[in-house]
Amino acid sequence: MTPPRQAPAPVNTVQLKSVSLREQAREAVRTRIVLGQIEPGQVESVINVAAALGVSITPVREAVMDLANLGMVEIIRNRGFRVPELTDHDLDEIFRLRTMLEVPAMSEITEALKGAHVPRFRQLAEQITEAAREGALTAFLDLDRQFHLGLLELLGNRRLVSMVGQLRDQARMQGLQKLADQGELTESGEEHIAIVDAIESGNGELAAELMRKHLAHSRGIWAGRAEGSA
Numbered sequence: 150m151t152p153p154r155q156a157p158a159p160v161n162t163v164q165l166k167s168v169s170l171r172e173q174a175r176e177a178v179r180t181r182i183v184l185g186q187i188e189p190g191q192v193e194s195v196i197n198v199a200a201a202l203g204v205s206i207t208p209v210r211e212a213v214m215d216l217a218n219l220g221m222v223e224i225i226r227n228r229g230f231r232v233p234e235l236t237d238h239d240l241d242e243i244f245r246l247r248t249m250l251e252v253p254a255m256s257e258i259t260e261a262l263k264g265a266h267v268p269r270f271r272q273l274a275e276q277i278t279e280a281a282r283e284g285a286l287t288a289f290l291d292l293d294r295q296f297h298l299g300l301l302e303l304l305g306n307r308r309l310v311s312m313v314g315q316l317r318d319q320a321r322m323q324g325l326q327k328l329a330d331q332g333e334l335t336e337s338g339e340e341h342i343a344i345v346d347a348i349e350s351g352n353g354e355l356a357a358e359l360m361r362k363h364l365a366h367s368r369g370i371w372a373g374r375a376e377g378s379a
Contacts, residue, residue: 170204175212177202180287182221182232185321189234192225221318235321243316244368248361250313251297255344255360258303259353270296271345278338284329289338296341328370337366 178198181187199209213230216222222230273296280289294317301310328334340363347356 170208171211171215174199174202174204174208175215176291178209178212178216179221179318180290182216183290183318183321184286184325187232189232189321192228192231194229196229216318219315219318235319240320240368243320244364247313247316248364250309250316251301251364252357252361254301254304254309255348255356256353258300259348259351259356261303262348262351264349264351266349267345270300270348271342273299274338274341274345277341278335281329281334281338282332284326284334286325286329289325289329289334293341325370334370337363337370340366 178187187193195206195209195213198213199206202209213222213224217224217230220233222232224230273292277289277292277296280286280292294314297317298310298314301313325334328337340359344356344359344363347353347359
């Protein structure tokens, strides 16, 4: 009797690993861009980035293509990629758009939750504050992204989340290291806790105002100063 044939190994195993590396490379390059660690206007080699990340060229090349589709980088044929330079006017436009989108969203979220506790976001807010105290900038940015986009996801509006995510990616926070070294980044972290307090108390007006002030503060961080103007 012929023994039963063994089922073939899943054909997508290697593909899933490749996708994972691509995503990790994309997030690593994204973070370096937002932190200003990749100089705007300077042509960056994909080979050099891959070497710095300890991965092959392919996932980095794919990650750069993803970021190019988001408008974060420009592809330079046969040379690599370049991060577009942003003016203060560009950053002001990003700040105003985020304010127009995220501030009224806080009121909607608060109304929808009706005073319910949001332990996930309180934990994120506390972790953001701790990362700020320790000067852990990569963790700070990752947690901050989870907090802001996660709150917006509660409204079930994918386009809103996508738009704010792209606006975040277009900003540069070159002043983050300076403020962390001066201990002034912690205040920005603590603002997240206050927003959670307002949401859980059911005060949508306060949550919206706190978000407006937080974004104004963030605009100041982009410029490398402790405070920003609305």
